[in-house]
Amino acid sequence: MTKSGETLQQAASESVKGRSLWQDAGRRLVKNRAAVVSAVILGLLVLLVIFGPMLSPHDYYTQDYDAIWQPPTLSDGHLLGTDSIGRDLFVRTLAGGRISLMIGLVATLVSLIIGVAYGAIAGYFGGKVDTVMMRLVDILYAMPFLFFVILLMVFFGRQIFLIFIAIGAINWLDMARIVRGQTLSLKNKEFVEAARMAGASSASVIRRHIVPNLLGVVAVYVTLTIPQVILFESFLSFLGLGVQEPATSWGSLVKEGADEMSRAPWLLVYPALALAVTLFCFNFIGDGLRDALDPKDR
Amino acid sequence: MIGYAVRRLLGAIPTLFILLTLAFALIRTAPGGPFDLEKQLPPEIEANLQAKYHLDEPLYQQYGRYLWDVARFDFGPSFQYRDLTVNQLIADGFPVSLRLGAFSLLFALMFGVPAGLMAAFRQNRPTDYGLMTLAMLGISIPNFVLAPLLILLMAVYNDWLPAGGLGSPLHYVIPVIALGTAMMAYVARLTRGAMIEVLRSNYVRTARAKGLPTRVILFRHALPAALTPVVSFMGPAAAGIITGSVVIETIFGIPGLGRFFVQGALNRDYTLVMGVVLFYGMLIIVFNLLVDLLYAWLDPRVAYK
Numbered sequence: 001m002t003k004s005g006e007t008l009q010q011a012a013s014e015s016v017k018g019r020s021l022w023q024d025a026g027r028r029l030v031k032n033r034a035a036v037v038s039a040v041i042l043g044l045l046v047l048l049v050i051f052g053p054m055l056s057p058h059d060y061y062t063q064d065y066d067a068i069w070q071p072p073t074l075s076d077g078h079l080l081g082t083d084s085i086g087r088d089l090f091v092r093t094l095a096g097g098r099i100s101l102m103i104g105l106v107a108t109l110v111s112l113i114i115g116v117a118y119g120a121i122a123g124y125f126g127g128k129v130d131t132v133m134m135r136l137v138d139i140l141y142a143m144p145f146l147f148f149v150i151l152l153m154v155f156f157g158r159q160i161f162l163i164f165i166a167i168g169a170i171n172w173l174d175m176a177r178i179v180r181g182q183t184l185s186l187k188n189k190e191f192v193e194a195a196r197m198a199g200a201s202s203a204s205v206i207r208r209h210i211v212p213n214l215l216g217v218v219a220v221y222v223t224l225t226i227p228q229v230i231l232f233e234s235f236l237s238f239l240g241l242g243v244q245e246p247a248t249s250w251g252s253l254v255k256e257g258a259d260e261m262s263r264a265p266w267l268l269v270y271p272a273l274a275l276a277v278t279l280f281c282f283n284f285i286g287d288g289l290r291d292a293l294d295p296k297d298r
Numbered sequence: 299m300i301g302y303a304v305r306r307l308l309g310a311i312p313t314l315f316i317l318l319t320l321a322f323a324l325i326r327t328a329p330g331g332p333f334d335l336e337k338q339l340p341p342e343i344e345a346n347l348q349a350k351y352h353l354d355e356p357l358y359q360q361y362g363r364y365l366w367d368v369a370r371f372d373f374g375p376s377f378q379y380r381d382l383t384v385n386q387l388i389a390d391g392f393p394v395s396l397r398l399g400a401f402s403l404l405f406a407l408m409f410g411v412p413a414g415l416m417a418a419f420r421q422n423r424p425t426d427y428g429l430m431t432l433a434m435l436g437i438s439i440p441n442f443v444l445a446p447l448l449i450l451l452m453a454v455y456n457d458w459l460p461a462g463g464l465g466s467p468l469h470y471v472i473p474v475i476a477l478g479t480a481m482m483a484y485v486a487r488l489t490r491g492a493m494i495e496v497l498r499s500n501y502v503r504t505a506r507a508k509g510l511p512t513r514v515i516l517f518r519h520a521l522p523a524a525l526t527p528v529v530s531f532m533g534p535a536a537a538g539i540i541t542g543s544v545v546i547e548t549i550f551g552i553p554g555l556g557r558f559f560v561q562g563a564l565n566r567d568y569t570l571v572m573g574v575v576l577f578y579g580m581l582i583i584v585f586n587l588l589v590d591l592l593y594a595w596l597d598p599r600v601a602y603k
Contacts (some may be wrong), residue, residue, distance in 0.1 A: 034431070065587045139313055144582070146541050147559065148324065149573045155328030231440050237561065238442045238545060251442075252521045258446035258549070262454045280438035287434070 028292035035288025038281035045278060049097040057199070058088035060095035061246040072266050081266045083256060092248055093271050099249040100275070103163060104230040108222055110168030111229075115175025115217060120206050122176070123183025134180065137173055145170045153241035164244060167229050178221060184216050216293045225287035227279040234275060250275040303587060306467035310583040317579045318368060318572070319557070325421035325568050343366025351377065352553055364572070377530035378565045384573035387558055392577075395547070395554035399539040401470055407536070410482040411528065415521075421494055429486065436483030442545045464552055477546050481535050485528055493524040526597050527539070533586045540578055 029035055058064065058078065063085045072089075080089040122133040125243065147164045154175035156162060162242040186192060195205050230250075236257075237251030245252075250271050257268030339347070348354040352363060367374055373384035401440045417429040449472060452463035460469050496502060496522060544556035551557075555574055562570035 002331070136371075139316055143317055143320070144537075144575060144578050146544070147571075148320070150544075150560070150563055151321070151324055151571065153330075155324070227438070232442060235442060235545060239548065241536070254443055259449050261446055263451055268446055268450065272447060273396070275443060276435075276439045280434060283434055283438055284428070 001283055002242070004009070004073055025289075025292040028248060032288040032291065034284050035292075037173075038284035038288075041277065042281040042285070045097070045274075045281070046101065049094050049101060052094040053091050056088065056091050058091050061087065062092045063087055063210055071264070072270075080270045081264070081291060083264070083267055084260060089253075089267060089270060090285065093250075093253060093274050096248040096250045096271065097254045097274060097278075099243055099247060100230050100233060100251070101278070103160070103167070103233045104226045105230045106112065107164050107167040107171065107224045107233075110132055110164060110177055110216065111171035111225065114168065115172035115177050116211065118172065119176035119179025119181075120183050120210055120214070123180035124187055124202065124206055124210060126187075134177075140173055149236065150239070150241060153236060160243065163236065164231060167232055171229065175218070176223070178217055179214055179280070182217055186213055192252075207290055220286060220290045220293060223282060223289055227282035227286075230275070230282075231279060250278075299591065300343050301592065302423060306587050306590075310580075312591065313469060313583070314576065314579055317367065318576060319361075321572055321575050322330075322364065325571065326357060326564075345493050349404075351375070357466055361589070368576065372455070373576070374569040376562075376568040378562065378570065384569050387570060388555065388573060388577055390456050391555040391558050394552060395540075395556060398470070398473060398477065398543060398552065398554060399536070401474045402481065402542075403532075403535065403541055405478035406481035406485050407528075410485025411489050412526070413482075414486040415516075415524075416495055417490040418497065418524075420491035423592045426490075430490070433483040433486045434480045437487075439477050441480060441481070441542050442549065444479055445472065445549045446478055448472045461550075473546050473552065476549075477539060477542050480542075481538060484531060484535070488527045488531055489524060492527045493520065496520045496524045499523075522596060526593060529589060529593050529596060531584075532592075533589045536585045536589075537582055539581070 053060065056079070064078070064082060064087070070078050070082040072079060078088050078090065080093065083092070118133065118137075122130045145166075149170075152162060152166055161281055179215030192209055195209050200208070224239060233242055233249060234254065235248045238255045240252075240255065242251055243249040253271035254268065256273065257264075257266075257271055261268045336448070352360055355363075364374070370387075373388070375383050376387055379387060409600075413429050413433070417426040420426045449461045452459045452472060459471050460466070461472070464470070492551045502515060502520055505519050540556070543554060544560060546552070547557040548560055555577070558570060559574045561567075562574065
């Protein structure tokens with residue numbers, strides 16, 4: 001469970017085989033049927049999003065003038081039909097999924113790095129450093145960021161790069177708070193004291209002892225942040241402020257579908273389904289992971 | 299308690315100040331202006347417009363002027379709706395948004411709390427799993443996906459409800475469901491978790507031991523304690539409603555503040571955008587304060603001095 005715990009366990013494992021926190025959590029997670037099913041579905045979806053477009057004879061931007069407004073069919077390879085200018089919805093949904101999932105992962109990573117570093121530093125040093133750093137977080141919390149992001153997108157153009165920054169910049173706040181709280185309780189533990197007494201510098205104590213012990217909480221939070229980020233990107237794309245044509249994301253596809261829904265409901269239904277299933281799976285996995293790591297309420 | 303409230307409101311002033319400054323800086327550094335029209339205006343007219351809205355002054359002077367106006371709750375004239383001030387636009391749009399938000403909140407509580415209680419009473423049984431899976435579904439379907447799907451189902455395929463606008467009470471049904479569902483799901487999950495914890499607590503066991511009827515235990519002793527997390531969720535929920543109403547109002551063509559904001563941003567209506575951002579900032583601060591006060595009233599262990 002901890003660095004020092006591991007060495008203790010190594011010593012103990014010769015007589016009794018110990019179980020780490022992670023093995024314990026792993027067992028509980030595997031027993032959670034909803035989480036396992038979600039993980040399998042999500043895994044399949046990711047594979048489909050990566051390799052699916054190669055299996056289809058169509059690509060996401062070519063217009064097939066012989067098949068405009070075509071409902072889903074098996075006959076000519078337009079599995080989920082086509083849109084108003086004859087683009088294949090199946091491939092577009094997968095291409096949109098690539099962008100949505102990529103934004104979800106990258107923006108979460110950005111907020112993860114900033115949040116963990118910020119929170120660990122504030123919590124570890126405490127005192128004035130902590131007060132100033134957390135006061136800044138409090139102020140940023142009160143900002144209606146959605147509005148800033150909308151303004152950013154309107155005024156500075158709709159670049160994917162900006163979306164990453166904007167979303168990452170919002171999400172690190174929660175991460176920093178959670179990490180700081182954990183760090184505060186960790187830093188007075190004996191193994192941290194021991195490391196400090198052995199002459200380890202602050203940087204190496206944070207890196208080698210504090211951060212590894214935060215992984216559980218952070219893992220839960222990351223799985224719950226990814227769907228939030230995907231949702232947020234879709235929201236921006238839905239308002240027409242996210243990914244731009246001919247590239248697409250699930251949000252833009254839902255928007256296109258919503259505009260044409262009385263004429264071509266499949267354009268709305270399939271992208272909406274892909275988005276909802278993905279969010280559903282991520283949320284279930286995150287929930288399962290939390291219950292597995294912190295089983296007190298089960 | 300009044301002292302606490304006053305101090306909280308005073309403490310919000312620096313936050314609002316930073317908010318104003320950030321928004322001002324962002325808007326003014328952006329390329330493009332409110333009078334960039336398709337056809338070029340004659341220079342003298344443009345100069346007149348600039349002068350009228352004080353855009354010809356140096357930036358710091360404009361900033362100072364704006365700050366002074368806002369301090370007196372005057373958000374200035376709208377650039378796009380020439381005859382109206384931002385205050386008038388907010389006064390027009392806010393009641394609409396407020397009504398939509400309040401109905402959604404009510405909807406979420408009315409269905410979320412009973413669902414959470416039911417799941418807690420039947421913990422780890424099919425009812426519980428069913429309700430919690432539904433709740434997860436509610437959290438996972440974004441409002442901008444739910445809204446068009448509901449329109450498709452209830453207004454396009456069946457002629458049950460009107461799809462857009464705000465003519466009658468019936469017009470509110472789909473937007474309220476779309477906006478309130480995710481919140482309802484959160485409320486259900488929170489209520490369930492808190493109720494499970496409360497039902498295991500010592501004072502509930504005591505109540506049971508002295509032979510109180512189950513109905514009294516549940517509704518008089520357990521329920522108020524189980525609702526405190528729901529109350530503190532109302533703060534983030536209000537922020538969520540505001541965010542959500544931007545997209546819901548756009549989809550349904552509802553003339554509320556959220557739609558004003560999006561249009562204002564697209565039209566570079568500087569004052570309107572700033573006004574709405576600041577107004578929402580103040581709204582969230584006041585609402586969070588009310589939630590905290592309500593929380594202290596419900597939970598006597600919490601005392602604000």
